[in-house]
Amino acid sequence: MRVPYLRHFMLSVVGLGIVAGSALPAARETSLDPLDRPATIFARPDRAVLVSIASAGHRLVAVGESGLIALSDDAGASWHQAVTPVSVTLTAVAFATDHDGWAVGHSGVILVTRDSGQSWQRQLDGRQILARLAAANPKSADETASADAATFVAQMIQDGPDKPLLTLYATDATHVIVCGAYGLILLTSDGGEHWAPRLDSSAMKGGKHFYAVVPTTRGLIFAGETGSLYLSNAMDGALVAIQSPYSGSFFGLVNASPESVIGFGLRGHAVVTDDGGLHWRDAAISASGAINAGRRLRDGRIVLATQTGELWVSQDSGSSFHKGSTFGPAPISDFVETPHGLVVVGPRGVAHVTLP
Numbered sequence: 001m002r003v004p005y006l007r008h009f010m011l012s013v014v015g016l017g018i019v020a021g022s023a024l025p026a027a028r029e030t031s032l033d034p035l036d037r038p039a040t041i042f043a044r045p046d047r048a049v050l051v052s053i054a055s056a057g058h059r060l061v062a063v064g065e066s067g068l069i070a071l072s073d074d075a076g077a078s079w080h081q082a083v084t085p086v087s088v089t090l091t092a093v094a095f096a097t098d099h100d101g102w103a104v105g106h107s108g109v110i111l112v113t114r115d116s117g118q119s120w121q122r123q124l125d126g127r128q129i130l131a132r133l134a135a136a137n138p139k140s141a142d143e144t145a146s147a148d149a150a151t152f153v154a155q156m157i158q159d160g161p162d163k164p165l166l167t168l169y170a171t172d173a174t175h176v177i178v179c180g181a182y183g184l185i186l187l188t189s190d191g192g193e194h195w196a197p198r199l200d201s202s203a204m205k206g207g208k209h210f211y212a213v214v215p216t217t218r219g220l221i222f223a224g225e226t227g228s229l230y231l232s233n234a235m236d237g238a239l240v241a242i243q244s245p246y247s248g249s250f251f252g253l254v255n256a257s258p259e260s261v262i263g264f265g266l267r268g269h270a271v272v273t274d275d276g277g278l279h280w281r282d283a284a285i286s287a288s289g290a291i292n293a294g295r296r297l298r299d300g301r302i303v304l305a306t307q308t309g310e311l312w313v314s315q316d317s318g319s320s321f322h323k324g325s326t327f328g329p330a331p332i333s334d335f336v337e338t339p340h341g342l343v344v345v346g347p348r349g350v351a352h353v354t355l356p
Helices: 009-016 126-135 143-159 201-206
Strands: 050-056 059-064 069-072 090-095 101-105 112-113 121-123 164-171 176-180 185-188 210-216 217-222 229-232 239-244 250-254 261-265 270-273 291-296 302-307 310-314 323-326 334-338 343-345 349-353
Touching: 050 101, 050 343, 059 090, 059 101, 059 310, 059 343, 101 164, 101 176, 112 164, 126 143, 143 201, 176 210, 176 217, 210 261, 217 250, 217 261, 250 291, 261 291, 261 302, 291 334, 302 334, 323 343
Parallel strands: 050 090, 090 164, 210 250
Antiparallel strands: 050 059, 059 069, 090 101, 101 112, 112 121, 164 176, 176 185, 210 217, 217 229, 229 239, 250 261, 261 270, 291 302, 302 310, 310 323, 334 343, 343 349
16 A cells, blocks of 8 residues: 555554553454454543644534544543544544544544544545545546546556545535545545545646645535635535745635635645635735644634644734644644634644634
């Protein structure tokens, strides 16, 4: 399997086995395949390697190494671990409602919860994705597109079931889009009862990893490797490549307004669009490391977090940024806002940051 540069620094930490959460050995391991082995139990899940965090009503839900899903019902003061059916690294989590959410990760894993993260069920994995790709019909009226689709399907099947999934977006409790490595896109319109691969010519031909997808007034914006930006008018609409002012990888997107979106990524670079994704310009920011996460706060400010622990704040929808504080040198992989400030997660677990 070709190994992509997934979630940047985070997965290299996991791969090296640097664990801060005091993993407890399982009583019995019946399979070496992490798809068939429940998540590792951590004595302190808030000190394990965490990659993504989201809010489910008043609950915080964080995901990370070895299938870990950590829950907090007191704004991050204390944490407990949910039971999950896999031990692969989980890379992203998102909620459509206070109750309905999904987590995705390595080996094509998609997990679903209907009770705000308390319990999780597997909806899809890489083995099932292979079966769906093998059953897909890549033929179309366009011979070139058909050839691209056939090549894409053949390569994905040859690579095997380790299909890293990297981001997701849920419009509601039934419509969800999941994106991953090498242009893999999966869709559901029934809450995940059925998932289908989307054979989009732009995504397949480029074969680039998708790291982010967000909505705008024009549809959906996708961002990923080597400065790639795409616009689609619907979840199942064709991806249209947009000219990008930056050639480095984008690791995320954040909505500043219905029309304005900020893309961020390698080398502390950020770009801004004010027309729903058609045109982009460089943002005024001088971050010292890769920007890994971004959020719009309740007061309208935009906050970007970096690999070096910096927090950069914009009060003008991303046109300019100033350094808000530094939580360093610990990397920040993601964060959420709480009534008491920000709860950040990364390779050292959970931490709390107060913005002025």
